[in-house]
Amino acid sequence: MAKCSLCGRPAIYISRISGVALCEKHFLEYFDRKVRRTIRKYKLFKPKDHIAVAVSGGKDSLSLLHYLHKLSRRVPGWKITALLVDEGIRGYREYTVKRLEKVASELGVDYVVVRFKDELGFTLDKIVKIALERGLPYKPCTFCGVFRRYLLNKKAREIGAAVIATGHNLDDIIQTYMMNIIDNDWTKIARLGPVSGPAHHPRFVRKVKPFYEVLEKETTIYAILNGFYEGFEECPYARFGVRWTVRKMLNQLEEQYPGVKYSILQSLLTAIDMLNKLGIGEGEVETCAICGEPSAHPVCRACMLKIELGILELSPEKLAQLPPSARKMIESSLKLYERRNAQNKQTNKTSRGVDEAASF
Amino acid sequence: MVIRVRILGGPTREVGYREGMKVIDVLRSIGVMSSEYVVVKNGRIVAEDEPIEDGDELVLYPVVSGG
Numbered sequence: 001m002a003k004c005s006l007c008g009r010p011a012i013y014i015s016r017i018s019g020v021a022l023c024e025k026h027f028l029e030y031f032d033r034k035v036r037r038t039i040r041k042y043k044l045f046k047p048k049d050h051i052a053v054a055v056s057g058g059k060d061s062l063s064l065l066h067y068l069h070k071l072s073r074r075v076p077g078w079k080i081t082a083l084l085v086d087e088g089i090r091g092y093r094e095y096t097v098k099r100l101e102k103v104a105s106e107l108g109v110d111y112v113v114v115r116f117k118d119e120l121g122f123t124l125d126k127i128v129k130i131a132l133e134r135g136l137p138y139k140p141c142t143f144c145g146v147f148r149r150y151l152l153n154k155k156a157r158e159i160g161a162a163v164i165a166t167g168h169n170l171d172d173i174i175q176t177y178m179m180n181i182i183d184n185d186w187t188k189i190a191r192l193g194p195v196s197g198p199a200h201h202p203r204f205v206r207k208v209k210p211f212y213e214v215l216e217k218e219t220t221i222y223a224i225l226n227g228f229y230e231g232f233e234e235c236p237y238a239r240f241g242v243r244w245t246v247r248k249m250l251n252q253l254e255e256q257y258p259g260v261k262y263s264i265l266q267s268l269l270t271a272i273d274m275l276n277k278l279g280i281g282e283g284e285v286e287t288c289a290i291c292g293e294p295s296a297h298p299v300c301r302a303c304m305l306k307i308e309l310g311i312l313e314l315s316p317e318k319l320a321q322l323p324p325s326a327r328k329m330i331e332s333s334l335k336l337y338e339r340r341n342a343q344n345k346q347t348n349k350t351s352r353g354v355d356e357a358a359s360f
Numbered sequence: 361m362v363i364r365v366r367i368l369g370g371p372t373r374e375v376g377y378r379e380g381m382k383v384i385d386v387l388r389s390i391g392v393m394s395s396e397y398v399v400v401k402n403g404r405i406v407a408e409d410e411p412i413e414d415g416d417e418l419v420l421y422p423v424v425s426g427g
């Protein structure tokens with residue numbers, strides 16, 4: 001039997017890089033040391049912080065909630081609140097909300113559930129349907145991602161949280177890095193640090209990733225040991241596209257050359273450093289002319305999507321009051337929508353024509 | 361004799377037992393990588409070089425589960 005390099009008890013994990021084998025107790029110590037080092041090195045938290053933990057209900061975010069809750073007992077100035085965004089995905093979210101309720105009550109941490117339905121008026125399922133009817137060229141994950149981020153920031157601020165912690169692990173981060181390299185999107189890469197921002201906007205809540213240097217396999221072991229791994233639940237909208245392939249490729253590389261994942265993380269940190277020096281990624285933060293939230297554009301993406309979905313209507317008077325840059329954004333998107341609509345009608349007509357011809 | 365490998369949320373596979381087999385050999389013979397699964401044997405998480413005995417059942421926990 002594989003034995004712990006430190007105490008000789010049965011090993012549950014072997015670090016492929018150092019070759020060190022660890023038993024359950026020593027794995028948990030190793031995990032704790034690693035995360036605390038990340039927190040210290042990147043100054044993720046302050047001695048007095050109200051931390052909102054973004055919880056999806058999956059194993060990684062519940063592990064983060066559990067971990068930070070435990071750590072908070074040693075940091076008297078911390079307050080932890082779990083924050084879950086319920087998009088309203090049938091057959092998926094009901095279950096994860098229940099799971100959060102159970103874990104939060106067991107740990108004795110406060111939690112807040114933010115619902116798409118309450119905040120936007122519609123569930124994600126409904127939004128996806130509207131988008132389809134209107135012929136909008138976005139995937140469900142676009143709506144989900146934009147509105148989730150928007151609501152997390154807004155709700156965290158409303159409950160008085162100074163920081164939002166997310167459960168992203170090393171694997172998630174380097175996958176996103178690779179995907180952004182493929183897309184040649186250096187602005188997004190510049191924002192992949194352990195602390196995102198740093199956006200100087202009074203309404204922006206800083207986002208931190210305490211599991212930044214922890215492998216996905218390690219967070220999974222932590223989740224299993226603490227009873228947060230209940231099954232393989234996956235968002236029904238998740239289609240494993242490029243990310244799936246990139247993940248596989250990185251795992252294959254790591255298998256052949258242990259340590260590759262850490263090297264890629266180092267490469268990312270170097271890239272971020274260089275990008276910051278070039279002033280990329282720190283771009284000016286604007287204020288959305290419609291909702292007042294921080295935004296990269298005159299109108300934020302959430303408001304733009306709402307307009308395109310037709311779930312946020314602006315009266316001509318309101319439109320006239322907006323600053324010219326914001327008005328231009330909205331008007332050009334509406335024009336695009338009309339043009340797309342006209343095109344769709346055209347194609348519908350021709351295809352119907354073909355059908356009719358075929359039936360004769 | 362065979363080793364049964366149950367992948368959570370996926371199929372159950374069977375692998376022929378060979379003398380001196382380890383967890384990593386079982387993973388290789390079903391074509392999965394150790395970075396993709398946490399392996400549990402008899403209710404306990406085990407490392408890749410854990411020896412396998414004839415008739416053992418392994419449960420594989422995928423490390424991917426969407427947050």
Ligand SMILES: [Zn+2]
Pocket residue numbers: 004005006007008009022023024025026
């Ligand atoms: Zn030990």
Ligand SMILES: [Zn+2]
Pocket residue numbers: 288289290291292293299300301302303304
């Ligand atoms: Zn807005």
